[in-house]
Amino acid sequence: MNRFAELLDRLGYEPGRNNKLRLLTAYLRDTPDPDRGYALAALTGALSFKHAKPGLIRDLIMDRTDPVLFGLSYDYVGDLSETVALMWPKAPLPGHNNPPPPTLSEVVTTLRTLGKTELPKQLARWLDELDETGRWALLKLVTGAMRIGISARLAKTAVAALGDKDPHDIELIWPGLAPPYPDLFAWLEGRGDKPVNSDPAPFRPVMLAHAIEDTDFSNLDPADFIAEWKWDGIRVQAVSGRDERGQMQARLYSRTGEDITKSFPDLVPSLHLSGAIDGELLVLREGRVQTFNVLQQRLNRKVVSPKLIKEFPIHLRAYDLLGEDENDLRELPFAERRAHLEKFIKKLDDPRIDLSPTVAFDSWDALMAARADPASAGAGEDAEAVEGVMLKRREAPYLPGRPKGQWWKWKRDPHIIDAVLMYAQRGHGKRSSYYSDYTFGVWTSGEGGEQLVPVGKAYFGFTDEELLQIDRFVRRNTTEKFGPVRHVVHEPEQGLVLEVAFEGLARSSRHKSGVAMRFPRISRLRWDKPPREADRLETLERMLKDVTAN
Amino acid sequence: MRPQDILMPVPAGLCCKPGGFHIDPVRPVERAVITHGHSDHARPGHGAVLATQETLDMMRLRYGDNFARTTQAIRYGEEMRLGDVRIKFHPAGHVLGSAQIAVSCKDTCIVASGDYKDAEDPTCTPFEVVPCDVFITEATFGLPVFRHGDAADEVKKLLASVALFPERAHLVGAYSLGKAQRVIALLREAGHDAPIYLHGAMEKITYYYESRGIALGELRPVKGVKKADLAGTITLAPPSATSDVWTRRFPDPVTAFASGWMRVRGRARQRGIELPLVISDHADWDGLTATIAATGAGEVWVTHGQEDALVHWCKSRGLAARPLDLVGYGDEEEHESAAADEAEV
Numbered sequence: 001m002n003r004f005a006e007l008l009d010r011l012g013y014e015p016g017r018n019n020k021l022r023l024l025t026a027y028l029r030d031t032p033d034p035d036r037g038y039a040l041a042a043l044t045g046a047l048s049f050k051h052a053k054p055g056l057i058r059d060l061i062m063d064r065t066d067p068v069l070f071g072l073s074y075d076y077v078g079d080l081s082e083t084v085a086l087m088w089p090k091a092p093l094p095g096h097n098n099p100p101p102p103t104l105s106e107v108v109t110t111l112r113t114l115g116k117t118e119l120p121k122q123l124a125r126w127l128d129e130l131d132e133t134g135r136w137a138l139l140k141l142v143t144g145a146m147r148i149g150i151s152a153r154l155a156k157t158a159v160a161a162l163g164d165k166d167p168h169d170i171e172l173i174w175p176g177l178a179p180p181y182p183d184l185f186a187w188l189e190g191r192g193d194k195p196v197n198s199d200p201a202p203f204r205p206v207m208l209a210h211a212i213e214d215t216d217f218s219n220l221d222p223a224d225f226i227a228e229w230k231w232d233g234i235r236v237q238a239v240s241g242r243d244e245r246g247q248m249q250a251r252l253y254s255r256t257g258e259d260i261t262k263s264f265p266d267l268v269p270s271l272h273l274s275g276a277i278d279g280e281l282l283v284l285r286e287g288r289v290q291t292f293n294v295l296q297q298r299l300n301r302k303v304v305s306p307k308l309i310k311e312f313p314i315h316l317r318a319y320d321l322l323g324e325d326e327n328d329l330r331e332l333p334f335a336e337r338r339a340h341l342e343k344f345i346k347k348l349d350d351p352r353i354d355l356s357p358t359v360a361f362d363s364w365d366a367l368m369a370a371r372a373d374p375a376s377a378g379a380g381e382d383a384e385a386v387e388g389v390m391l392k393r394r395e396a397p398y399l400p401g402r403p404k405g406q407w408w409k410w411k412r413d414p415h416i417i418d419a420v421l422m423y424a425q426r427g428h429g430k431r432s433s434y435y436s437d438y439t440f441g442v443w444t445s446g447e448g449g450e451q452l453v454p455v456g457k458a459y460f461g462f463t464d465e466e467l468l469q470i471d472r473f474v475r476r477n478t479t480e481k482f483g484p485v486r487h488v489v490h491e492p493e494q495g496l497v498l499e500v501a502f503e504g505l506a507r508s509s510r511h512k513s514g515v516a517m518r519f520p521r522i523s524r525l526r527w528d529k530p531p532r533e534a535d536r537l538e539t540l541e542r543m544l545k546d547v548t549a550n
Numbered sequence: 551m552r553p554q555d556i557l558m559p560v561p562a563g564l565c566c567k568p569g570g571f572h573i574d575p576v577r578p579v580e581r582a583v584i585t586h587g588h589s590d591h592a593r594p595g596h597g598a599v600l601a602t603q604e605t606l607d608m609m610r611l612r613y614g615d616n617f618a619r620t621t622q623a624i625r626y627g628e629e630m631r632l633g634d635v636r637i638k639f640h641p642a643g644h645v646l647g648s649a650q651i652a653v654s655c656k657d658t659c660i661v662a663s664g665d666y667k668d669a670e671d672p673t674c675t676p677f678e679v680v681p682c683d684v685f686i687t688e689a690t691f692g693l694p695v696f697r698h699g700d701a702a703d704e705v706k707k708l709l710a711s712v713a714l715f716p717e718r719a720h721l722v723g724a725y726s727l728g729k730a731q732r733v734i735a736l737l738r739e740a741g742h743d744a745p746i747y748l749h750g751a752m753e754k755i756t757y758y759y760e761s762r763g764i765a766l767g768e769l770r771p772v773k774g775v776k777k778a779d780l781a782g783t784i785t786l787a788p789p790s791a792t793s794d795v796w797t798r799r800f801p802d803p804v805t806a807f808a809s810g811w812m813r814v815r816g817r818a819r820q821r822g823i824e825l826p827l828v829i830s831d832h833a834d835w836d837g838l839t840a841t842i843a844a845t846g847a848g849e850v851w852v853t854h855g856q857e858d859a860l861v862h863w864c865k866s867r868g869l870a871a872r873p874l875d876l877v878g879y880g881d882e883e884e885h886e887s888a889a890a891d892e893a894e895v
Contacts, residue, residue, distance in 0.1 A: 006707075012815065013824045019715070026714055065694065066866065072859045073695045077814055086695035086813065132699065132813075426793055432805060432822045433797045483820060484793075 001130060003031055004039050004104045005137030012148040015428035020150065024158030037180020038108045042141060043155040045258075046179055047108060051116045052123070052142035054080055060124055064089055081139035084127075088135055091128035101129040105180070107138065144302075153256040163188030168205040168400055171257040175199035200241030200249045203257040204276060204322050204330070205400035209390060209407035216408070217364050224395070226334065227359040227367055228319055229379055230388040230409055232292045232504070233282040234299070236260070238316055238353075239323075240271040248272060252281075263301050266309045267316060270352040275344055278320035278398075279356065282385065283312045289385035292518065293506040318345055319356040319390075322398055330398035337398065359389060371412060387503070388412045414501040415543060417442065417535040418526060420452055421496040424474040425485050427459065434467055435474040435486065438522065440498050442513075444537040452490055453537060455513045458500060461521030469525065470496070492532035499524035505544050515540050553684045553849065556635065556655045557662065559876050564662060564686075568655055569635035571600075573662050574879070582618070583637065584609075585664025586648035587727055590879045600624055600632075602639060604647025604762065608727065611754055626675065642666040643677030644831050645728030646759060652680050660684040661845065667830065668837040669698065672735040673728070673764050677841075685847035686874065689855030690832040691810050698810055698834040704827040705736040711804060711825055712784060719780040719800035720825070723789035723807040726752045728831050730786045731759045733808050734766045736829075737784065747772040747780070749787035749796070756786075777801055793822055810834065839863060854879040 007027045014020050024043075028036050041047050061070060061084045070087065077083040091098065102110075107126065114122055123142070127135050140146045156174065157167040165188065176197035177184050186192030235255040243249050250271035252261045261268065264281070271277075283290040283298060290312075298304075298312045321341040322330050329337050338358075345355045359378060361367040367389060370377035374386040388411035396406040419440035427436035437459040441452035462470065473488075473496055480487040489495050501523040508516035515537075557566050563575035571581040578595035585591055585601075587608030592601070594613040599606065603623040610617060624630060626649065629638045635655045642648040642664055650663040661682040668677045691698075712720050724730040730752050737746065745768040748756060753771060760766055772785050781801050791797070792805050807823045810830025818826040833841060838860060842850055849870040852860045857873035864871030 010711075010825075013818060013826065015824070022714065066862075068862050069694050069859055072856070072862075073693050076693055076856075077695055078816060082815060083695060086697065132697070426822060428822050432793050433795050484822065 001102050001104050001107060001126075001138065002134045003027070004035065004042075005130070005133040007039070008137045008140065008146065008148055009133050011150055017154070020154060021158050021161065024150075024155060025161045028159055028162050033182055033185060034180035035104045037182065037185065038104050040155060040159060040181060041108075041179035042104075042146070043150050044152040047141075048144055049111050049142050051114075051119050052111075052144075054143060056120060057081070057084055057123075057139060057143070060084070060120060060127070061087060081143060081145070082136055085132050085136035085139060088127050088132075099129055101131070101134055102126050107141070108179075111142065151256065152258045156257075159184070159188065163190070169194075171203050171205055173197040173202075174257065175202050175251070175259070198244075200243045201239040201251040201276075202241075203237060203239065203251075203253045203259075204398075205257070206235065206237065206255050206278065207398050207400060207407060208255075208402040209409040210402060210404070212391065212408040212410045220364075220391075222361060222363055222367070224393055225391045226338065226394055227361055227370075228356050228390045228392070229359060229374060229382075229386045230390045230411065231280040231282060231289065231317055231356070232385050232387040233280040233289075233295055233317070235278075236281045236316070237276060237278055237322070238267070238271050239276040241274050248274070263298070263304060264314050265304060267314050267352060270316070270348075270350040272350075273344065273348050274325045275321060276323040277316065277318045277341075277344075277353070278322055279316050279318040279353075282315045282317055284315040285313065289315075289317075289382040291385055291506075292504060314352070316353045317356045318353060320398065333395045333397065334392050335394040367410075371410060374412075386412070414503055414523075415505070416499060416501050416523065417539060418497050418529060418533070419455060419500050420490045420531045420534045421470075421474075421488050421498055422452060422454055422490050423485055424470075424488055431467075434471045436467060436471070438470070438498065440500060441490070442535045442537050442540065443532075444513075450492070452531075453513045455511070455515060455537070455540060456500065456502070456517040456520045458498075458520045458522050461501070461523055462525070466522075466525055490531060493530055495531040497526035497529040497531055497534050498522050499526055505540060507544065513537060513540070515544060551656055551658055553658060553660055556653060556658060557660050557686075559874050564874075564876065566632075566635060566653060569632040569637070569653065571632055573651060574664065576879075581632075583632075583651055585642065585651060585662070586644055587612075588645070588665070591664060594618070598622065600630075602626070602647040602649055605649070607758065608647065608755070611758060626678075640678045640680045641675035643668060643671060643674060646674045646731070646762060646764070648674065650678075650680060652682060658683050660686065661847075662686045663688065663841075665690070665832055666841070667833045668841055669701065669830075669833075671732055671831070672739065673731045673759060679841065679844045681846050683847060684849045684851060685842060685845045686851045686853060687838060687842060687860070688832065688879075689838065689852050689857050689860045691830065691834050692838060692852070692856035692858075692860040694835045694859070696810060696813055696830075696834045697836055698813065698828050698830045701732075701736055701829045702740065704808070704829050705733070705740050708784070708806060708825065708827060709737070709740060709742055711806075712782060715804060716782040718802045718804050719782075720784045721792045721797060721800060721803045721805050722784060722786050722827070723792040723805070723809075723823075724786050724829075725809075725831075726788050727755050729808055729829065731756055731764065731766060732831065733786060733827075733829060734769070735764065738765070738767045742784070743767060744783065745770045747775065747783055747785035749785065749791055751788050751791070752786055772799075775799075842869070843867075 074083045156170045160167040160170045173195050176199040183195040187194050237253040240250040250268045252264050254260050283295045321337050321344055359370050371389045375383035379386050391408040393406050419442050422441045423439040424435035425437040439454050439457045441454040444453050477489040478486045479489055500520050502517040502520040504518040506516050557564055562577040562579055564573040571583050572579045573583050574591040575582050580597040582596040583600045587605045592609050594617040596618045598620045599618040600622045606621050624639050626639050626641050635653050638652045639649040642650045644665040650661050652661045659682040661680045665688050666677055724733050747770050797803050804824050806825035806827055808827040808829040811817045812826030812828045850864045851874040853874040853876045861871045
């Protein structure tokens with residue numbers, strides 16, 4: 001447990017993806033079975049313990065410490081697991097008879113079979129035996145609140161590195177594996193055969209598109225391509241197949257291969273034909289596609305209530321078919337797969353799954369017009385959920401990754417405003433010496449006259465050279481410092497105007513301005529523009545109205 | 551005599567009227583008695599200063615030869631009469647030369663412990679428990695969540711990280727007086743014998759430690775060293791420098807910080823620290839409470855830090871306790887950040 005605890009602890013502070021991978025791979029290489037397997041399970045979200053609730057942990061600590069001291073401490077630390085881990089009194093057992101701290105395997109296997117009434121005593125025993133980091137990790141593990149910035153995909157990439165394999169290979173066999181994965185490690189270390197994925201509904205690595213540039217069009221012939229709307233939902237793969245007993249198994253995967261079926265139980269009955277659909281997950285109300293902000297209410301939910309299902313009905317818009325029954329269709333040209341898909345969707349005949357329509361065009365100019373106005377080019381009332389268009393080469397097979405020249409995405413022009421830099425914060429990792437996180441605001445009339453109200457935060461979009469320039473500006477124009485945050489001069493005649501591009505806008509009660517931007521980034525530095533000429537909150541409110549009026 | 555007639559807090563610091571002096575005054579006074587060399591306790595501009603030789607030397611290094619009109623050195627265990635009181639210096643275990651000051655008047659003894667720790671430290675004389683009637687304690691880490699553990703384990707963590715990332719530089723933020731030298735000494739004890747690099751602000755004080763017979767192995771100024779040559783090395787720097795433009799001279803640096811604050815994850819994250827090292831020169835909660843009990847004092851005055859929790863603990867043990875309103879002291883690390891930030895380029 002202690003080695004796993006150290007890993008979690010370090011990962012929590014490490015901002016860099018590659019360094020996280022290094023830490024994970026080193027752990028998986030140096031830790032024996034079955035501990036490393038259970039660690040992998042914990043990191044990929046394959047473990048859950050239903051009885052360990054925060055209330056139980058609070059009761060444990062209240063029995064052992066002064067309530068006033070606990071109150072002051074919790075108030076200072078702000079995290080229950082951490083406060084308890086730090087405050088837990090040293091075990092009263094003196095001498096050499098102390099049991100060794102539990103291994104991760106011991107914790108996982110014990111918790112699997114332990115009844116609810118025995119849990120407090122068992123947890124207390126482990127907390128006595130572990131050190132601070134161990135206690136913290138144990139509490140994070142059992143309450144299912146690890147939040148250390150590791151995706152299942154990253155954990156699988158780390159395990160692939162152990163045997164110099166492609167992470168896609170791990171994804172392919174993953175659904176057939178179970179903790180603590182002895183066969184997986186045996187294969188990666190050259191001690192065994194590749195585990196066979198006996199899963200009837202496996203994930204297939206996805207094909208991705210390149211962003212198209214203006215200069216690309218001259219080399220492309222419109223006749224070679226099929227265009228579709230690019231929907232502002234989330235990319236998923238819906239796979240169904242019969243297991244050895246003939247039962248239909250259906251699974252929904254994210255684009256990285258994470259199994260997200262549990263979050264969308266309402267879609268499962270619709271996946272009743274054996275096949276693998278590539279498509280977009282959307283929320284539809286009365287046949288109309290809702291914006292991403294609405295869909296967001298359904299994402300990352302552990303518990304899916306009937307109310308949520310009813311208020312946010314989930315829908316799959318299909319654009320590709322990767323397999324059907326026993327047949328792998330990925331080698332076929334896209335135009336042929338599309339024909340298979342159309343037949344498949346017809347046969348499926350389910351209101352929750354429909355076909356993503358194609359967009360007719362005979363020249364790039366015609367497509368550009370459709371992209372600028374999806375409403376009159378076929379998207380109709382769903383136009384607001386269209387992010388742009390996708391171009392897919394008729395002849396392209398389904399290739400994993402981002403192959404060159406096959407698929408293109410052509411986004412609608414983003415919204416743009418001019419805002420004023422208000423606060424800057426240092427970045428992390430390589431950027432820890434640079435002020436690289438920017439809070440920006442727009443003008444509004446307040447009690448004291450014209451004032452800036454913060455409307456968003458951005459930390460990318462600029463070049464390295466621009467970062468140096470902003471960093472220099474921040475350091476020379478700081479008016480106040482609060483820990484890592486600097487207030488930067490923002491007066492009508494003095495300050496820096498940032499051109500901010502963003503994808504969408506939503507009302508938000510969490511922001512003082514009342515609006516929240518989606519995907520904001522710095523698109524240009526407007527050294528030429530005095531802050532008084534930056535945009536006003538009314539401009540954003542108008543954009544918001546345009547959105548909701550559609 | 552009531553204890554508050556012997557020592558009382560005034561705006562200039564802790565004042566001993568019957569002795570005619572102040573302890574660690576924050577404003578210039580005629581006669582100052584100083585516990586240790588950190589800048590919030592040892593300030594320039596006093597008339598006469600009484601302190602250990604090391605503390606006087608450190609003040610001279612920092613403020614120049616004319617930091618006080620006259621100075622007088624006193625040894626641990628040495629007793630001296632000042633006005634109507636007797637004072638005696640005892641080791642505080644905080645940094646080199648740090649002392650607790652016992653002030654006795656008739657049959658009442660008050661110990662002003664300054665900053666102290668009861669943990670092992672190869673760079674200074676170990677803390678000594680001084681029996682007294684009133685104990686004045688700091689409370690920098692006066693919450694039961696602060697339990698520092700073994701500093702040697704933290705140094706092992708640092709060395710494991712250096713082994714795992716040999717192509718990166720490791721930057722260890724550490725207060726330049728005391729903490730930095732302790733970290734270096736601990737690295738040597740752990741068997742790390744490669745050269746250790748120093749930020750310019752640490753050089754003078756670190757060489758002073760060496761001149762007092764504390765072996766720190768091979769040290770090199772980091773200034774002028776090529777970026778590529780710093781891969782796999784450890785550099786000690788003031789905490790504020792580790793998030794400064796200065797770090798751009800290092801290859802993909804891992805930022806560490808040696809401080810008791812690193813016990814709380816939120817504090818480490820807030821500062822963008824990747825490798826927190828829980829190494830403190832102040833007593834942790836267990837150290838504070840054990841020391842209070844060991845002095846046998848019936849009354850405890852609590853100053854700078856988390857006074858509430860420690861006062862509550864004392865009262866629950868039947869001890870008279872009160873927070874002491876002293877301003878101007880704090881966590882030396884925060885002070886140093888503020889100071890070094892001004893010099894930022």
